[in-house]
Amino acid sequence: MNNLEKINIHKPVLLDEAIKFIPKKNKLNIIDATYGGGGYSKKILKLKNLNQLIAIDRDPEVNYFAKLNNYKKFKFIEGNFSQIDKIIKSYQLKKKLLGFDAIIFDLGISSNQLNDSRRGFSFDIEGPLDMRMNQKLGISAYDLVNTFNEKEIANIIFKYGEERFAKKIAKEIVNYRKKSLIKTTYELASIIKSKINKLSKKNPATKTFQALRIFVNNELNDFKEALTKSEKLLLPGGRIIVVSFHSLEDRLVKDFFNHKSGKRWRSSRHFPEYADTGSSTLKLITKKVIRPDEKELSTNPRSRSAKLRVAEKLGKLNEN
Numbered sequence: 415m416n417n418l419e420k421i422n423i424h425k426p427v428l429l430d431e432a433i434k435f436i437p438k439k440n441k442l443n444i445i446d447a448t449y450g451g452g453g454y455s456k457k458i459l460k461l462k463n464l465n466q467l468i469a470i471d472r473d474p475e476v477n478y479f480a481k482l483n484n485y486k487k488f489k490f491i492e493g494n495f496s497q498i499d500k501i502i503k504s505y506q507l508k509k510k511l512l513g514f515d516a517i518i519f520d521l522g523i524s525s526n527q528l529n530d531s532r533r534g535f536s537f538d539i540e541g542p543l544d545m546r547m548n549q550k551l552g553i554s555a556y557d558l559v560n561t562f563n564e565k566e567i568a569n570i571i572f573k574y575g576e577e578r579f580a581k582k583i584a585k586e587i588v589n590y591r592k593k594s595l596i597k598t599t600y601e602l603a604s605i606i607k608s609k610i611n612k613l614s615k616k617n618p619a620t621k622t623f624q625a626l627r628i629f630v631n632n633e634l635n636d637f638k639e640a641l642t643k644s645e646k647l648l649l650p651g652g653r654i655i656v657v658s659f660h661s662l663e664d665r666l667v668k669d670f671f672n673h674k675s676g677k678r679w680r681s682s683r684h685f686p687e688y689a690d691t692g693s694s695t696l697k698l699i700t701k702k703v704i705r706p707d708e709k710e711l712s713t714n715p716r717s718r719s720a721k722l723r724v725a726e727k728l729g730k731l732n733e734n
């Protein structure tokens with residue numbers, strides 16, 4: 415993709431389903447915590463009862479897609495949603511917003527990022543091994559595969575990719591880099607392929623690429639922090655709406671919602687810090703997870719693994 419002329423190619427997933435869960439009330443104040451190509455935000459901006467929409471994304475390149483003019487109701491802020499409270503604070507004060515009626519997370523990366531060869535997210539597209547959602551910050555996938563030791567690499571691939579061949583792959587990465595540094599997506603994908611012969615439709619590099627991306631972007635920790643902070647930003651009756659794309663993310667959402675709704679009020683692997691006592695603060699709205707329908711599955715392959723869950727803050731809805 416050319417830097418000067420970007421076209422939004424991201425097709426939102428579970429968009430209509432997610433929007434339906436926005437509470438029905440006047441003067442809605444909403445946070446779209448993952449702006450991406452703006453698919454969700456643009457639909458929210460059409461709601462007649464919208465008061466304010468704040469959109470967030472950590473990727474500086476998203477600024478380009480977030481230039482929506484003529485909207486007094488819309489504010490885009492670049493930042494990591496793990497800092498959601500700090501990010502929105504000054505705007506929230508300026509607009510005198512007591513809290514929010516919906517906070518929406520459509521997790522992972524967008525097709526704009528995945529299909530951009532400069533970003534190095536895809537094993538299908540040749541490019542530099544980078545994978546950072548914000549290329550100005552932190553270590554890249556290149557740093558990871560070329561400097562971490564074998565055990566560290568194996569642990570990352572196993573933990574964040576749930577890849578049973580993690581040790582084998584890590585060993586091959588370390589062997590390979592003795593001869594030359596691993597610079598590109600194709601190079602890494604072929605190293606993985608050379609070691610794994612799986613009879614599966616999926617590319618053998620799928621899980622490793624997922625794992626490196628999650629680690630490089632600290633995705634699970636950031637999201638965990640964002641969930642806890644978001645709950646505090648909701649008005650009574652306000653909702654957290656989450657679309658996730660892999661089981662590690664979905665488990666975090668499920669655990670958090672279950673804990674907070676008292677369904678499974680105990681500490682878990684993901685939230686060990688929670689005490690086993692205390693009153694519930696959320697109500698589960700989606701008793702069963704919502705998946706894309708056949709139509710969406712056939713028109714948007716990216717929706718294959720999507721899952722939608724919603725929870726509501728307890729208390730009386732505030733008509734402000």
Ligand SMILES: C[S@@+](CC[C@H](N)C(=O)[O-])C[C@H]1O[C@@H](n2cnc3c(N)ncnc32)[C@H](O)[C@@H]1O
Pocket residue numbers: 424425426427447448449450451452453454455470471472473476493494495496520521522523524547636637
């Ligand atoms: C799946 S896309 C969102 C697509 C969007 N809903 C749309 O319809 O166009 C996910 C976006 O979330 C952003 N993102 C991921 N993790 C983030 C974080 N920790 N903080 C802020 N933005 C994040 C990514 O940069 C990406 O642009």
